[in-house]
Amino acid sequence: MSASYEMSAMTSTEFARAAATIRLALLPVGATEQHGPNLALATDYVIAHRLAQKLAERLHPAAVVVPPIPFGFSHHHTGFAGTITLSPETLTAVCMDTAHSLRNNGIRHLLLVNGHNGNTGVLNVIASRVRYELDMHAAVAFYFAQAADRVKAHGKTERYGHACEIETSVALYLAPELVRRDALEPGRMRPQTIPHAFNNQPFFLQMPMPFHEQTENGVFGDARLADEAIGRDIVETALARTIAFVHGFLQDAPSTGAGA
Numbered sequence: 001m002s003a004s005y006e007m008s009a010m011t012s013t014e015f016a017r018a019a020a021t022i023r024l025a026l027l028p029v030g031a032t033e034q035h036g037p038n039l040a041l042a043t044d045y046v047i048a049h050r051l052a053q054k055l056a057e058r059l060h061p062a063a064v065v066v067p068p069i070p071f072g073f074s075h076h077h078t079g080f081a082g083t084i085t086l087s088p089e090t091l092t093a094v095c096m097d098t099a100h101s102l103r104n105n106g107i108r109h110l111l112l113v114n115g116h117n118g119n120t121g122v123l124n125v126i127a128s129r130v131r132y133e134l135d136m137h138a139a140v141a142f143y144f145a146q147a148a149d150r151v152k153a154h155g156k157t158e159r160y161g162h163a164c165e166i167e168t169s170v171a172l173y174l175a176p177e178l179v180r181r182d183a184l185e186p187g188r189m190r191p192q193t194i195p196h197a198f199n200n201q202p203f204f205l206q207m208p209m210p211f212h213e214q215t216e217n218g219v220f221g222d223a224r225l226a227d228e229a230i231g232r233d234i235v236e237t238a239l240a241r242t243i244a245f246v247h248g249f250l251q252d253a254p255s256t257g258a259g260a
Helices: 012-018 043-059 088-104 117-133 148-154 165-174 228-249
Strands: 024-029 063-065 109-114 137-142
Touching: 024 043, 024 088, 043 063, 043 109, 043 165, 043 228, 088 109, 088 117, 109 117, 109 228, 117 137, 137 228, 148 165, 148 228, 165 228
Parallel strands: 024 063, 024 109, 109 137
Antiparallel strands: none
């Protein structure tokens, strides 16, 4: 990856020159949390960062990758070792301050590249606050959403979604060093009795539930079914749709009504 895509790899002088063409900041937001025995604790932020790198490469010279935020809203994983969580307020403050700093550098479009589903609700609020409080355009990308049809096609178990055949396949394509190929386990799910309580069920309600109350080993689905080709299909579909969005997104200029 060329230094011209990565903000952290530039000097201040180099960034000042690059800023003449940069219109979009890509901010990877992930998590440091358990993925059972299957995937490393860094999985969510590394995947978010590598997705942002691929986006920036294809959007060059209009986009820059901001250093990733390695922590997210992960309270529901704290029943397992190795999880670090931020409060929603802290995550919001970090993202808002980062956006404000980017605006001071002349960047008016921000894409939050999410790698952790638990961040979704917080990031949606952040995008709204960035738009209406900082007079920037903001959006949230999450590969599970942009490639939802391909995720569904490749999901082979009833309850996939974390350290499963989907996430492990994506890691095999983007960050194979995170995958513990010799230790992959299927989810050992605990019995549940509440109808419409989980996002793999029709007509589900939103209900917080700690992972240790859902799974004995911190895993959903069956990572043994993962394959790099599946990950490539999901990632490349998500990237193509996100890039199509960005081309239209950059046509919108923020108003001048809000202050810095």
